[in-house]
Amino acid sequence: MRIEAVEIRNFRKLASVRLDFSKQTTLLVGANNSGKTSALIALRSFLKQGISAFSKNDLTLSRWQEVNDIGAGWAVDPSVTLPGTWAGLLPSLDVWLHVEDDEVHRVSPLIPTLDWTGGRVGVRFALEPKDEENLARTFHDAWTATQALKAAWRLPAETAPVILSSASTNHNVGHEAVDYGADHVSAVQTDQPLLSAPEPRDLSLWPDDLIDFLSKYFQTHLVLRHYVLDPEKFQPPMKDCACVQDLPRDSEPLASNPLADIVLIDEINAQRGLGDAGEHAADASTGRISDTARLSRQLSDYYTKHLDPAENPGPEDLHALQTIAVAQEDFDARLKQAFKVAFDEMAGLSYPGVTDPRIRVASKLSAAESLRHESAVSFELKGTGGLATSEMYLPEGQNGLGYQNLISMVFRLMSFRDRWLHVGKAAKPMSDASIQPIHLVLVEEPEAHLHVQVQQVFAKKAFDVLRNHIDLLDKSELTTQLVISTHSSHIAHELPYESLRYFRRLEAGANGVNVPTSNVINVDLAYGTTQDTQRFVQRYLRVQHADIFFADALILVEGSAEKMLVPLFIKHRHPALYQAYVTMLEIGGSHAHRLQPLIDALKIPTLVVTDLDPKFESGPNAPTQRGVKQISGNPTLKNWSDLDSDVDSLLEAHTEAKIKKGDDQYAVRFAYQTAVTVSLDTTTEEALPSTFEDALAFENVSFFRTLAGTGLTRKFRDILTTETDVKSAAAKLHAALTSGSKAEFALDIMMSVDFEKMTPPRYIDEGLTWLEERMQKQELTVNGDTDAE
Structure with missing residues (x-):
């Protein structure tokens, strides 16, 4: 048995989303403020905490007016309460389980009809008025x-x-x-x-x-109820929105939570509070100050629950108990001897008298309490020359915070697993309690305080830790499902991409909802249909560390020179774009179009900076010319854009023709070399560049005439210094680019003290301006300003 999917409706930014669960680890990715944490809170609130976890702020803002319309009617006549008025207004969570034939008895309350043949069952957790x-x-x-x-x-x-x-x-x-x-x-x-x-x-x-x-009275007047769902009405999402089924008007709620004995939920939130062992950490859920986050406290709690010989002792514990008893007896005798002088002195003051109770001092030795002190957990130091400095230790608070977090999280995962399986002492008081068949573990942003290598270790090992028990390793009767939310491309890099769920921010007005919301996209469905495309995208993203899943916008560039210089153009000339989270991928014009299925699915605004690559129908690449029937040899322009491949048409194409529109938030803008006017001493003519490098040179002739450097840099300097004819200079620059290092060329430019005075190639600057304007509009509309142009 396992959780197949959940559908969340009307909960914060999640107006209607479907979250499919992987069999093992499900990774929630997406830009900041896209709803990942809301999804985890929804799971926790509905499945674990109940009505006490909810407030009116959990209701999606777009539903507030509809609720207030009901109130407006009651203000006039409170007797008007129509059945079904609240349907689809308040937060709800639909949980869909996949059930094997031999597990049907566990879900008997959820079997919808006598005709049910197994496979899928569903239950709705819905907030409703307690008494309308x-x-x-x-x-x-x-x-x-x-x-x-x-x-x-x-x-x-x-x-x-x-x-x-x-x-x-x-x-x-x-x-x-x-x-x-x-x-x-x-x-x-x-x-x-x-x-x-x-x-x-x-x-x-x-x-x-x-x-x-x-x-003020949300929890007084509302209640969390549970309803059986119809598996026949389980529908795939439409336009990335969940198609949540409507309940029949005569649906009766179940008497209790049907998943209480099926799903056990544990969680690690992002505010783990580790640091100096002398500091107290605040509990993220309550705000109260507590030291439970310390490793020594976690160790002590684990010992108490699973190892303490004083709790439900067995034959194997008798020796340990005897040792503690002897130690306590000896210590009590020492205490009596130590306090004798003080008590005798007190007796000289006529207390205690004949009838007064006598003072007695006794100890209580507890192994669990002995683990709560500051040095219960420490880290051994090693000396040089192979000698261990075994007497030298650092307390837990002085070890690296990253390692503290890793140890803490792994230890908590172990504790979750052992509590679920009733390991050790926990088994005896719970001997009559059954083990839930599904263990759902929620981890929020495990990358907090972890450096890259440790993030990758956690991503690879977390699920294995949760399954590292003899009753779990090769058995399928008990299911572990791990859900992680993250902003780390390194964690996304380590997990199979079919486990990724991408949360996309939607502007106000999207899908008919008048406030900003989010939807969820299965990444494994976004790679395209051909096997070659899927293989290329997955391998390429592994090289790029999956930054694409967290970006506000994407820029695809042709080569290394653009990869180095375009970010500097953004910094110095496009401040609004510089403040956004923009991911730049160097992919080249011959392969960029392979990312189209993924980008179309994720719907991230994208600027594709590519080369014109002019050529004749049956010849090699050549300098750009007008009126000679050249075509573009660039696969990206031919296979992704809607532009003609004819060079003359490409040179004359207006801005709108270079934009491939998706929805209101998503579009792809293609930027390639266009005509520029260049002055070389006494002549001013049109120049037709065909690469980034010669386009940059024609925009900055004076800069390149004095640019220090060798190789390709020197060739450009000599050509622009000696040539007076623009067309001749263009041909020679094109020829020079067939040899020489473009990366060294870019580095020479970056080293120049006059770099900030450079003018970017016009086609790139126009593309960056377009992307910057889209980012500014998106910032306004995602924040709810629907009047933004």
């Missing part, structure tokens, strides 16, 4: 009282015989008495207005609307 009529009535009373108070405040004293006081009033809510406190008001007689103001104006009093009312 009671909610309507109590909201109506609170809202009506508030409106009366506002009306009284606006009236002059002589015309306001009745106002409202802020006295606390108790209202019966079901079987619970709820005190609305100073915010709830009731009518009282008075001769004076409560407030006066120079001008009548609106007051901000609770509750303004139903959402405001629920901000």
Whole structure:
């Protein structure tokens, strides 16, 4: 049995997403603020914590108005409560399980019909009003009282015989008495207005609307219920959005959580609080200060749960208990001897008297407590010459924070595993408790404080640690599923790409939702259809460390010179783009188009900087010329863009023709060499560059005439210094580029003190400007400013 998928609806930024689970490790990737943490919180809240974990802020903002519309109706008439009004408004989580034939008895409450033949079952965790009529009535009373108070405040004293006081009033809510406190008001007689103001104006009093009312009584009036889902209605996502099924109107909730005995959830959050052993760490979920994050405390807790001989002792523990008892007896005798003088002195003060109780000092030796001190965990140092300095140790707080985090996380994974399997002492008090068949472990951003190599070790070994037990290694009766959220390309690099789930940020208005949301894309479905393309993309991304999955935008460049120099152009000339997370990939014009299926699936705004590569129909590459029927030999322009391959058409193409549009947030812009006007001493003519290097030279003739360097740099300097004819210079530059190192050429440029004065090639600068404008628009729209142009 395993979790096949979950569908999250109306929870924070996740308006409607489907998250497919891998059989072992599922990795959540995506740019910052894309919803990865929200997905983990949703799993924890629905499956582990229950209604106490929720508040009105967990409701997707786009649903607030619909909830307030219900409240507006109740403000007029609280008796109007129509069945189905709340369907699809509040947060819900659908969990889909794959069940083997011999496990059917475990999911009997979830079998939808007698015709069910096995395979998939589903259950919905849904927030709903506990008692809709009671909610309507109590909201109506609170809202009506508030409106009366506002009306009284606006009236002059002589015309306001009745106002409202802020006295606390108790209202019966079901079987619970709820005190609305100073915010709830009731009518009282008075001769004076409560407030006066120079001008009548609106007051901000609770509750303004139903959402405001629920901000205080969310958990009082809402409840988490569970419903059986129909596997026949399990549908694949549409436009990357989950197709969440509607429940029949007559659906009855289950009596209790059907997954309580099926799924055990453990989690490691990002705020692990390790550091100086003398510091106390704050619990991320409660905000309380605790030292439970220290390694010594974790070791002690593990010992208490699984190893302590004093807990449910067996024959193997008797020797250890005897040793502790002898040590305690000897220590007590020493204590009695040590305190005798002090107690005798106290007796001289007539205390204790004849009838007073006598003082006794006794010890209590505990192995678990002995592990809680600062030096319980330390790290041995090694000396030089092969000699171990066995008496020299560093306390845990003085070891590297990265290693502390790695040790802590691995140890917690071991503790999770052993608690799940009731290992050691934990087995005896739980001997009658069954083991849940699914162990779901959630890890948030394990890369925090870990350097690259340690991140990779954790990614490769975490699942193995969770399965390293004789009852798990080669057996399938018990399932472990690990879900990791990360911003680390190194962790993504180490795991199979079929395990990656990409969270994409959506701007307000996408998919008909008027606030920013996110959706989820299975990366393994985004590589394209041909085997060659899939193989190339996977191997290429492994070389590039998968930065693509965390980027705000992509720039694909032709060669090493562009890879080195374009980032500097961005820094000095495009500040808004410089502040964004832009990933640059050097891939070349002959292979860039192979990334198209992946980029189209992830829908990341992309600038493709490539070369024109002019050639004749049946000849080699040649300098760019007009009117001679040249075509582009660049596979990226031919196979990815919608442009004609004819060079004359490419040179005249307007900006819009170079953009391949996706949706409102996604497009690909192609940038290649275009005509520039160049002055060489006395002549000014049109130049037609065909590579990045000659385009850069024609834009910066004076710079290259004085640029120091050898090889290709010297050839360019000599050509631009001696030539006075633009066409002749273009031909010679093209010929020079057939030999020489372009990387050395770029390094010579970077070393120049005048680099910041350079003008980027026009075609690149135009492309960067386009990408910068898209980033600025995306920043506004993803933050909810739908009026952004």
